[in-house]
Amino acid sequence: MKFGILVNEGPYNHQASDTAYQFCKAAIEKGHEIFRVFFYYDGVNNATRLGEPPSDDRNVTKNWAKLAEDHKVDLVVCVAAGLRRGIVEGNLAPGFRISGLGQLIEAGIQTDRLVTFGD
Amino acid sequence: MKFGILVNEGPYNHQASDTAYQFCKAAIEKGHEIFRVFFYYDGVNNATRLGEPPSDDRNVTKNWAKLAEDHKVDLVVCVAAGLRRGIVEGNLAPGFRISGLGQLIEAGIQTDRLVTFGD
Amino acid sequence: MSTLHTVNKSPFERNNLEACLGHAQPGDAILLIEDGVIAALAGGSLEGKMADAAKTFKLFALGPDLAARGLDPARIVAGIKVVDYGGFVDLTAENKAINAWL
Amino acid sequence: MSTLHTVNKSPFERNNLEACLGHAQPGDAILLIEDGVIAALAGGSLEGKMADAAKTFKLFALGPDLAARGLDPARIVAGIKVVDYGGFVDLTAENKAINAWL
Amino acid sequence: MDEMESGIVKKFMFVNRKPPHGTVYALEVLEMVLISAAFDQDVHLAFLDDGVLQIKKGQTPAGIGVKNFSPTYRALEGYDIEKLYVEAESLAERGLTEDDLLVPVEVISRADMGKLMAEMDVVMTA
Amino acid sequence: MDEMESGIVKKFMFVNRKPPHGTVYALEVLEMVLISAAFDQDVHLAFLDDGVLQIKKGQTPAGIGVKNFSPTYRALEGYDIEKLYVEAESLAERGLTEDDLLVPVEVISRADMGKLMAEMDVVMTA
Numbered sequence: 001m002k003f004g005i006l007v008n009e010g011p012y013n014h015q016a017s018d019t020a021y022q023f024c025k026a027a028i029e030k031g032h033e034i035f036r037v038f039f040y041y042d043g044v045n046n047a048t049r050l051g052e053p054p055s056d057d058r059n060v061t062k063n064w065a066k067l068a069e070d071h072k073v074d075l076v077v078c079v080a081a082g083l084r085r086g087i088v089e090g091n092l093a094p095g096f097r098i099s100g101l102g103q104l105i106e107a108g109i110q111t112d113r114l115v116t117f118g119d
Numbered sequence: 120m121k122f123g124i125l126v127n128e129g130p131y132n133h134q135a136s137d138t139a140y141q142f143c144k145a146a147i148e149k150g151h152e153i154f155r156v157f158f159y160y161d162g163v164n165n166a167t168r169l170g171e172p173p174s175d176d177r178n179v180t181k182n183w184a185k186l187a188e189d190h191k192v193d194l195v196v197c198v199a200a201g202l203r204r205g206i207v208e209g210n211l212a213p214g215f216r217i218s219g220l221g222q223l224i225e226a227g228i229q230t231d232r233l234v235t236f237g238d
Numbered sequence: 239m240s241t242l243h244t245v246n247k248s249p250f251e252r253n254n255l256e257a258c259l260g261h262a263q264p265g266d267a268i269l270l271i272e273d274g275v276i277a278a279l280a281g282g283s284l285e286g287k288m289a290d291a292a293k294t295f296k297l298f299a300l301g302p303d304l305a306a307r308g309l310d311p312a313r314i315v316a317g318i319k320v321v322d323y324g325g326f327v328d329l330t331a332e333n334k335a336i337n338a339w340l
Numbered sequence: 341m342s343t344l345h346t347v348n349k350s351p352f353e354r355n356n357l358e359a360c361l362g363h364a365q366p367g368d369a370i371l372l373i374e375d376g377v378i379a380a381l382a383g384g385s386l387e388g389k390m391a392d393a394a395k396t397f398k399l400f401a402l403g404p405d406l407a408a409r410g411l412d413p414a415r416i417v418a419g420i421k422v423v424d425y426g427g428f429v430d431l432t433a434e435n436k437a438i439n440a441w442l
Numbered sequence: 443m444d445e446m447e448s449g450i451v452k453k454f455m456f457v458n459r460k461p462p463h464g465t466v467y468a469l470e471v472l473e474m475v476l477i478s479a480a481f482d483q484d485v486h487l488a489f490l491d492d493g494v495l496q497i498k499k500g501q502t503p504a505g506i507g508v509k510n511f512s513p514t515y516r517a518l519e520g521y522d523i524e525k526l527y528v529e530a531e532s533l534a535e536r537g538l539t540e541d542d543l544l545v546p547v548e549v550i551s552r553a554d555m556g557k558l559m560a561e562m563d564v565v566m567t568a
Numbered sequence: 569m570d571e572m573e574s575g576i577v578k579k580f581m582f583v584n585r586k587p588p589h590g591t592v593y594a595l596e597v598l599e600m601v602l603i604s605a606a607f608d609q610d611v612h613l614a615f616l617d618d619g620v621l622q623i624k625k626g627q628t629p630a631g632i633g634v635k636n637f638s639p640t641y642r643a644l645e646g647y648d649i650e651k652l653y654v655e656a657e658s659l660a661e662r663g664l665t666e667d668d669l670l671v672p673v674e675v676i677s678r679a680d681m682g683k684l685m686a687e688m689d690v691v692m693t694a
Contacts (some may be wrong), residue, residue, distance in 0.1 A: 001433050007566055008442070010129075012203050013161045013592045015374045016348075018633055022404070024424035032433070041568060042132045045164065050205035057635040061205075081470060084131050086169030086180075091210060095563055101477040108564040109450050109481060113432050116440040116567055117346075119591075122332050127340070127694055132466045134272045137507055138246075143303070145323035151331070160596055160694060176518040202597060220603040227690040228576050228607060232330050235338040235693055237246075241686055248461055248492045259586065261682035264619055273464030275508060281537025286440050300503030306463045308498040308512075312539070315559065322505075337691045338582070342561055350587055350618045351692045352661065359459065359491055363556035375590030378618060383663025384582040404631030410638075415663070424631075439457070439565045 003027055004107030005037040011046030011060035014055065017046050019065050020035070022119040023067030028071050029056040035111045039096075040106040041118075044082040047075070050092035065095035076103045122146055123226030124156040125236030129164030129223065130179035136165050139236040140182050147190050154230045155193040156183070158215075160237075164203040166194070168212035186213030193196045212218040239334035240265055246272040246340070249284055254260040257293055267329055270299040275307065278314040284314070285315055292317030300326060341436035342367050351386055354399040357395070361393055361442040369431055372401040377409065380416040387417055394419030402428060410429070443492065452563040457484040458493035462512070463503055467568040468496045469511050474566065485546070486562065487518075489547070490555060496506060497528070499544045501518035515545045529534035529555050554561075580604060581612040584619035584694070588638070589629055593694040594622045595637050602640075605647035611693065612688065613644075615673070616655035616681060620662065623654070625670045641671045655681050665693040 005024060009016040014070055024034050046061055055057050068075050075096045077087060082098060092098065107116045124143060128135040143153050158165050165180055172178050187194050194215045196206060201217060211217060227233045243262050245288060249255040255270075255277050258338065268291070270277050278299040281324060291297060299319040304311055304320065311320050330336055345365055350416050351357040357372075357379050362372060368379065370393070379390060380401045382428040395397060406413055413422050421430065432438055456475050462468035478485050489497060503513040506562070518524070526547040531538060533549070540549055559565065582601050586647040588594040604611050609613040615623060644650070658673070659665060666675055676684070685691065 003153060003432070006441045010161065010164075010204070013631070015590050016635075019374060021347075022633060023428060029430045030426060030429055032429065040474070041466060042129065042161070045129075045204065051203060051205050052205075052207075052209060053203045053530070054199075054635075058633050063633070074401040080173075080473065083162065084170060084172045086171075086210065087127070087212035088168035088171075089168050091205065101474055102480065104474065105478045105481050105483070108454060108566070109448055109452055109483065112437060114564050114566075115346075115432055115438050116442070116543075116565075118440060118568060122330070125692070131301055134464045134508075135246075138272060141507060142326060146327045149324060149327055151327065159600070160519050160592060165261045173509075182507070187645050197601065220600055221606065222601065224580075224604045225546070225610070227580060227608065227692070228574055228578055232336060233690050233692075234244075234336050235340070237338060237340040237689075237694060241691075242536070248464075250355060250492050251460070253617065260678055261616075261685055261687045262392060263682060268685075273461045273479050273492070276461060276495065276536070283535040285537070303463075305462065306503035306506045306508065307495055308500035308502065308542075310500070325536060335688055335691055337685060338687075338692045338693050340585075342566075347641070348590070350590075354585070355491065362552055363490075363559055365556060367558045368560075377589045378587060378594070379619065381663050385661040389664070408629035408632045409587065409621055409629060409635065410628065412624035412626070412669075415630050431670075437562055437565055439559060439562075439568050442459075442567045 001113065002033045002035045002111045004114040006104060006109035006114060006116040007037060007039050007043040008080035010042040012083060014119050016055050016119060017060050017119040023115065024067060034073045036076055036107045038080050038107055039077045040104065041107045044077050044085055044087040047077045047087050047093050047096040048091050050091050061093045065093055120155045120232065121152045123154050123228045123230035123233040125160040125223060126156060126158050126165060126234040127160045127234060129161040133238050135238060136179050142234065143186060148181050149214040152226050153192045155226045157226055158196045159223065163204055163206040166196045166206050166212050166215040167210050169210050180212045184212055187214035201205055240267060242329050242333035242336045243268045244338045245270055245274040248273045248276040254339040262295055264294050267295060267296040267298060267333055270331055272303055275303045275309060276279045278318050279309060280313050280315050288315040289317060341371060344431050344435035344438045345370045346440045347372050347376040349427055349429055350375045350378040366396050369398040369400060371428060371431055374405055377405045377411060378400045380420050381382060382415050382417050386425040389416040392418060451482065451484055453561060454556045454564045455559060455562040457488045457565060459491040459568045460495050461492040461495040463508060471568050472511060472514055475523060476521060479523055485523050486525045488555060494528055494532045494538060497545055498544045499542055510532050512544060527555065529560060534539045547563055577608065577610055579610045580690045581614055581686060581688040582687060583614045583691060583693040585617040586624050587618040587621040589634055597694050598637060598640055601649060605649055608611060611649050611652045614653050614681060616658045620654055620658045620664060623669045623671055625668055639676060653681060653684060
């Protein structure tokens with residue numbers, strides 16, 4: 001089955017991004033496809049490459065980047081929401097790309113299920 | 120009277136930072152002193168210099184920076200919370216400085232009133 | 239000396255106002271700000287509760303937040319006084335401590 | 341085909357679960373995740389409400405979120421089934437649409 | 443765009459349960475809704491709980507220093523987004539009536555809102 | 569540091585009303601509390617509503633991929649932070665008892681919690 005994922009909140013402050021990540025891992029393990037993960041609202045903050053969480057905690061951004069690398073998952077940051085909050089090409093982490101909201105609507109159309117994680 | 124201000128949430132996603140800013144402006148107009156504004160939790164995201172909100176909307180970061188310039192307000196971003204979320208010297212907006220949580224406790228001790236704005 | 243309590247969330251969505259009312263002391267000031275001003279709406283299911291609260295506490299609502307949401311100060315629960323940001327500042331100065339019910 | 345509803349906030353703090361229960365259709369699946377698992381706690385003031393809901397809906401709670409919070413699966417309301425992330429994925433596949441009550 | 447010519451038409455619902463201004467969700471959902479208009483989908487907007495306040499008349503956020511985006515709801519019709527549903531119980535709980543709303547909507551009961559939601563293919567919430 | 573030698577001793581209260589793990593507040597409040605220990609203030613911690621879950625025994629967040637910071641509450645005593653208050657009604661509403669908590673606390677009624685809060689000089693909430 002083909003999944004689209006919407007992440008509404010940034011890293012650490014809310015569990016949304018962690019749950020979305022665990023969901024994606026489990027879906028891939030079960031043989032499903034993650035068509036796209038779209039980061040909107042404060043969710044764009046997951047894509048900063050400048051974050052350095054304490055070494056004994058998870059690194060949310062790197063978790064996503066590794067998932068993208070290992071399983072060719074398309075990680076898309078909303079350009080308008082990112083610009084508002086200071087997530088731009090200059091501080092974008094590897095594995096993410098910036099594009100328009102249309103990519104989210106497209107994910108809603110092209111996938112079998114769209115799953116939202118938020119506050 | 121001497122005020123300390125704690126901002127718990129980032130710009131745009133929550134009104135907290137806007138309300139804190141309006142509160143500070145009104146306090147200064149009434150002759151009070153804003154001893155320090157401390158940005159903690161997602162509040163550190165107010166200090167990015169990379170944000171570019173739509174031109175017909177307010178620029179939260181620039182509002183704070185102008186207040187700091189006009190009235191010598193001390194804007195302090197928590198170093199640990201900032202590091203976790205990718206707010207570091209490299210993308211810090213003018214008018215803000217990075218320091219430790221002790222600066223917040225100090226504000227609680229040294230001011231007449233500490234006012235918190237959050238989610 | 240009394241405490242100023244701030245409530246910034248709608249009582250329909252969250253338990254902040256309920257928690258505030260359960261802990262504030264008689265005579266304390268409670269200021270509704272941001273989405274908290276929704277609690278001030280007259281004619282709805284919370285009007286009785288708010289009218290009761292106005293007997294025990296000094297209730298205030300932030301005018302700019304009412305205006306932002308299109309809420310008419312003439313249509314809020316009796317006993318809630320509308321203040322601006324300057325009034326908010328005065329309330330923090332008049333009370334000993336500020337308890338933000340987040 | 342039925343809908344999967346997800347609820348990620350505590351019913352003590354927010355109205356998400358209440359809103360979900362007010363709109364879900366009989367036979368729909370409701371999955372408690374993140375702080376939403378607090379609704380599953382047995383022996384508290386919400387147990388009756390949850391036991392009633394279990395008669396109309398298929399109730400689930402995410403095991404890793406229960407464990408994170410130190411909530412013993414043996415002490416949750418009867419009728420709530422515990423699933424892991426794989427079970428969450430299965431629920432999304434088995435239902436037509438997913439409604440996240442944020 | 444490819445996706446605009448996919449030929450697939452799904453029932454989309456944007457569920458609005460949060461009040462405007464206190465958080466950004468109302469504004470950024472609206473931006474999402476406007477984009478969706480380009481995809482020729484069957485778009486529904488639901489306003490329930492505090493979400494009914496998003497389309498309250500007379501919003502004047504200048505005093506809180508925030509942009510007034512509420513006139514944009516009036517522009518939705520121009521994008522052929524005309525299926526706006528408001529929950530009757532949510533209005534009543536807040537002492538509001540249909541006259542308080544700035545756009546034409548269909549006011550339906552909570553029970554009917556639940557049934558309508560059950561017909562959707564994609565539900566977007568914030 | 570100057571501030572650590574100010575001689576001023578205020579009653580500080582850190583109010584915890586949110587559950588752990590779903591949001592970062594519990595963790596980052598704890599970091600704030602640890603720092604406050606260096607300032608020789610009269611520090612109080614209050615756990616009420618879902619905040620009582622912050623000190624629930626047996627927290628095992630490995631499965632959600634998050635660090636387990638709950639043992640840190642046990643370390644507070646070593647920093648001379650010993651005034652921990654838990655609201656009785658909040659425990660009961662959640663089917664919990666004092667035995668469920670991982671640190672020694674004083675369980676007090678909601679009414680007494682309100683009175684205690686009224687004595688504070690600085691109240692920090694998240």
